[in-house]
Amino acid sequence: MTNLDWLKRAAKRSTTEPGLLGQVFATYQTLEHCSLEALADELGCDEQTLQMLALCRKPAGEAFAEQVKVICERFGLAPRPLVNMLRQVDIMGGMETHAANDSGRSVARLQLAARDRKRKDEPTP
Amino acid sequence: MSSPSRKQGWDLHERMMSQDPTVTLDVFLTFMGPLIRALERNPGCSYDEANACASDAVYAYLRHPERFDARRASLSTFLTQIARHKAQDSYRSSTARTRREQDPRSIFEVHPPAPNISLEERVDLKQRLDRLVQRIEGAGLPERDLAGIRVIFTEERCSMESMAEALGLLHLPQEEMRQAVRRHTDRLKKVLKRLCKEDPDDES
Incomplete structure (x- = not known):
């Protein structure tokens, strides 16, 4: 195996890169x-393969099935665990974002209400 | 290991523009090693910095592959340029920080005046130096010029390498760097001369 000292850091950074x-x-x-080891176990690979996988594009859109196939063939993985993981993140991650947005909207609504109240309380000139 | 060929770069770029999910990994596998080695050749660039800057360059390309124009340069050259700019920026900010922490007045300790001068002369010398430092600091010179002036001040024989390092010119080819260092050194010496002349007590 070639010297891949950089791989660990590049993979760590990929956690904040959309689309990977x-x-x-x-x-x-x-x-x-779950830990990285548990994640690797779930996908059926070792940690270095997990780091390489982290640098691949996230399968999406119409080519989803084909992209999963390409990734799994390259790393000798079974597609099901990866697909399950992608689906779960899409659903749960999406829900979390919605919840965050909703709470953001609630905060914004509260702030607007507070501003309105303040305006109403202000003495009219 | 040699740097990736133009053809390799072109093939990867074509894959980048398609929906290939593993191409991003292949860009890393193909370019990280050569980029790190190229950056490490610059004196003052550690492995860690080279690694971070190479990674910055590859991520910048992955985010906007459309910014690469294959007619203008190979992908290897394109990424090396980005990585060098990143390394240069990182070097400049770390040099600026180090230099900021150093006071040019330390020249008095680095090059103490001749031991046979009187205490009055010694005090006068120190005061003139202090005034000069104040004028340099108040002249609104860019940080790069201040770094160059510090090298002129603190090194008895201002070497090309330390001047290039201070001015952030280490990334240039040797001959180009030599010319740029000479040009900047002459310019900075003129600036210093002008600032020295502004001292009403300086008769030299």
Whole structure:
């Protein structure tokens, strides 16, 4: 194997890069409270393969099935665990974002209400 | 290991523009090693910095592959340029920080005046130096110029390497760097001369 000293750091950074599997894995870890070892076990690979996977594009859109196939063939993985992970992150991650947005909207509504009340309370000139 | 060929870069770029999910990994696998080695050749660039800057360059390309124009340069050259700029920026900010922490007045300790001068002369010398430092600091010179002036101040024989390092010119080819260092050194010496002349007590 060639010298891949950089791989660990590049994979770590991928957790904040939209569109890469690294971000999917990071979200999954947060949702499932699992370690990197557990994540690798679930996908059926070792940690170095997990780091390489993290640098791949996240399968999406119409080419989803084909992209999963390409990734799994390259790393000798069974597609099901990866697909399950992607689906779970899409659903749960999406719900979390919605919840965050909703709470953001609630905060904004509260702030608007407070501002309105303040305006109403202000003495009219 | 040699740097990736133009053809390799072109093939990867074509894959980048398609929906290939593993191409991003292949860009890393193909370019990280050569980029790190190219950056490490610059004196003052550690492995860690080279690694971070190479990674910055690859991520910048992955985010906006459309910014690469294959007619203008190979992908290898394109990424090396980004990585070098990142390294240069990182070097400049770390140099600026280090230089900020150093006071040019330390020249008095680095090059103490001749031991046979009187205490009055010694005090006068120190005061003139202090005034000069104040004028340099108040001249609104860019940080790069201040770094160059510090090298002129603190090194008895201002070497090309330390001047290039201070001015952030280490990324240039040797001959180009030599010319740029000479040009900047002459310019900074003129600036210093002008600032020295502004001292009403300086008769030299």
